[in-house]
Amino acid sequence: xxxxxxxxxxxxxxxxxxxxxxxxxxxxxxxxxxxxxxxxxxxxxxxxxxxxxxxxxxxxxxxxxxxxxxxxxxxxxxxxxxxxxxxxxxxxxxxxxxxxxxxxxxxxxxxxxxxxxxxxxxxxxxxxxxxxxxxxxxxxxxxxxxxxxxxxxxxxxxxxxxxxxxxxxxxxxxxxxxxxxxxxxxxxxxxxxxxxxxxxxxxxxxxxxxxxxxxxxxxxxxxxxxxxxxxxxxxxxxxxxxxxxxxxxxxxxxxxxxxx
Amino acid sequence: xxxxxxxxxxxxxxxxxxxxxxxxxxxxxxxxxxxxxxxxxxxxxxxxxxxxxxxxxxxxxxxxxxxxxxxxxxxxxxxxxxxxxxxxxxxxxxxxxxxxxxxxxxxxxxxxxxxxxxxxxxxxxxxxxxxxxxxxxxxxxxxxxxxxxxxxxxxxxxxxxxxxxxxxxxxxxxxxxxxxxxxxxxxxxxxxxxxxxxxxxxxxxxxxxxxxxxxxxxxxxxxxxxxxxxxxxxxxxxxxxxxxxxxxxxxxxxxxxxxxxxxxxxxxxxxxxxxxx
Numbered sequence: 001x002x003x004x005x006x007x008x009x010x011x012x013x014x015x016x017x018x019x020x021x022x023x024x025x026x027x028x029x030x031x032x033x034x035x036x037x038x039x040x041x042x043x044x045x046x047x048x049x050x051x052x053x054x055x056x057x058x059x060x061x062x063x064x065x066x067x068x069x070x071x072x073x074x075x076x077x078x079x080x081x082x083x084x085x086x087x088x089x090x091x092x093x094x095x096x097x098x099x100x101x102x103x104x105x106x107x108x109x110x111x112x113x114x115x116x117x118x119x120x121x122x123x124x125x126x127x128x129x130x131x132x133x134x135x136x137x138x139x140x141x142x143x144x145x146x147x148x149x150x151x152x153x154x155x156x157x158x159x160x161x162x163x164x165x166x167x168x169x170x171x172x173x174x175x176x177x178x179x180x181x182x183x184x185x186x187x188x189x190x191x192x193x194x195x196x197x198x199x200x201x202x203x204x205x206x207x208x209x210x211x212x213x214x215x216x217x218x219x220x221x222x223x224x225x226x227x228x229x230x231x232x233x234x235x236x237x238x239x240x241x242x243x244x245x246x247x248x249x250x251x252x253x254x255x256x257x258x259x260x
Numbered sequence: 261x262x263x264x265x266x267x268x269x270x271x272x273x274x275x276x277x278x279x280x281x282x283x284x285x286x287x288x289x290x291x292x293x294x295x296x297x298x299x300x301x302x303x304x305x306x307x308x309x310x311x312x313x314x315x316x317x318x319x320x321x322x323x324x325x326x327x328x329x330x331x332x333x334x335x336x337x338x339x340x341x342x343x344x345x346x347x348x349x350x351x352x353x354x355x356x357x358x359x360x361x362x363x364x365x366x367x368x369x370x371x372x373x374x375x376x377x378x379x380x381x382x383x384x385x386x387x388x389x390x391x392x393x394x395x396x397x398x399x400x401x402x403x404x405x406x407x408x409x410x411x412x413x414x415x416x417x418x419x420x421x422x423x424x425x426x427x428x429x430x431x432x433x434x435x436x437x438x439x440x441x442x443x444x445x446x447x448x449x450x451x452x453x454x455x456x457x458x459x460x461x462x463x464x465x466x467x468x469x470x471x472x473x474x475x476x477x478x479x480x481x482x483x484x485x486x487x488x489x490x491x492x493x494x495x496x497x498x499x500x501x502x503x504x505x506x507x508x509x510x511x512x513x514x515x516x517x518x519x520x521x522x523x524x525x526x527x528x529x530x531x532x533x534x535x536x537x
Contacts (some may be wrong), residue, residue: 051431051434051435053431053434063430079390079431079434079435080434080436080437080438080439080440080443081437082435083437084435085434085435085436086431086435087432088428088431088432089428090428092428092429092431092432094429094433094447094451095451096450096451105433105438105446106436106437107435108442109436109437109438109439109442111438155436156435156436159435159437161435165435245353247463251534
């Protein structure tokens with residue numbers, strides 16, 4: 001199953017984080033990995049390190065057969081050459097560009113020689129694929145949370161990424177939008193089959209979006225395994241609180257808040 | 261109980277009177293000179309003052325040189341501010357402080373410093389002269405003095421604007437594959453634009469009002485290096501109403517600038533809707 005062709009992100013890094021050291025090893029294949037842990041445990045820092053925005057002191061980050069970072073070999077590819085799609089908590093849409101131009105921005109980054117008109121029509125096709133073709137000329141401030149999420153994902157995928165990094169994808173949404181976005185994201189992540197790391201505080205995100213879980217505590221990965229295993233034997237008090245606070249069916253799927 | 265209500269009402273009245281009194285005094289002090297500037301002598305005297313032979317050369321020179329200064333400040337200051345805002349070096353923070361010096365030192369000191377650096381007998385004056393260039397006491401010196409005193413205003417605004425950009429947006433842009441030039445031109449510049457324009461406007465106002473450094477480094481030669489503030493100084497020896505008329509010209513420019521900034525900021529906020537970057 002883990003042939004050479006299967007996309008794979010492997011991370012083994014050590015980086016100073018002020019009060020403690022981030023020391024993490026992760027392997028992500030086609031099964032999405034949820035990164036959970038209390039505030040300040042280094043989840044976002046780990047994402048930024050993978051992105052190339054924090055430089056670790058030691059370690060190695062490899063995406064499929066490409067070395068993104070290797071301290072020993074002095075390889076440190078800049079963020080713009082890593083082909084990692086990053087979705088921050090508030091989706092990171094450019095407020096000065098319309099939805100369609102947000103997507104066209106990603107296309108322009110990857111192929112500068114295409115005409116603006118062609119790029120815009122390609123961007124439109126992306127928006128239509130995500131069911132928001134009618135919102136192309138809107139500014140992000142005039143989009144709902146769910147719509148923003150779709151534009152952000154369309155833009156991320158238009159840049160033809162090789163892996164997906166999501167930082168608390170539902171945290172900034174209201175409860176109803178959360179359910180919608182979660183379902184939409186779950187479907188997108190499954191159909192893409194890209195290595196996906198998802199930072200979250202929300203057990204329902206974990207249940208709906210990930211099949212594996214890594215628990216981070218003070219910069220260390222204290223457990224990493226199948227969702228069902230981590231849920232059965234939570235390694236930290238944080239993990240046990242996380243999974244006990246949500247009442248979920250044992251089969252993984254989209255948990256609805258009304259389930260008791 | 262009614263006694264406490266009464267005393268409370270009295271103390272509130274006292275509070276209002278003190279606050280209003282103190283604030284009102286300062287307000288009066290700030291407004292009265294403008295009133296005098298507009299009313300004294302009547303419109304005829306002012307009109308005659310405007311007709312003085314100093315007026316048009318000084319106005320032309322002031323507008324021309326400040327325009328060049330502000331362009332130079334923006335063209336050089338924008339990349340410098342971007343670098344300062346992005347740099348994690350400690351030396352960048354020190355440089356930021358150092359670059360604010362021209363704001364707090366008296367302009368006359370700036371003029372002496374310029375003279376010692378680029379004057380004929382200055383530190384670099386000899387080198388410049390050998391290259392066939394003596395900037396002191398020329399229109400170039402006017403521009404140099406203006407750039408020296410006004411650049412920090414733009415730099416400060418620009419460093420703050422770039423520093424306030426949402427780091428997530430920059431991270432996303434880079435993750436999408438934006439090269440450093442694209443990040444700067446397509447993301448950072450448009451997002452920082454309103455603050456950059458505000459900074460440029462303040463910098464222009466400072467250049468327009470520049471007096472001390474210009475006097476020291478460029479001199480006060482009518483038609484050559486005499487800008488409006490210097491013309492006011494010269495006119496004061498001839499006729500106060502000429503000085504008044506020239507001063508009113510500068511007030512009109514300053515007021516137009518404030519109106520423009522207000523308009524511009526409002527238009528910008530309306531265009532972007534409720535979302536703040």
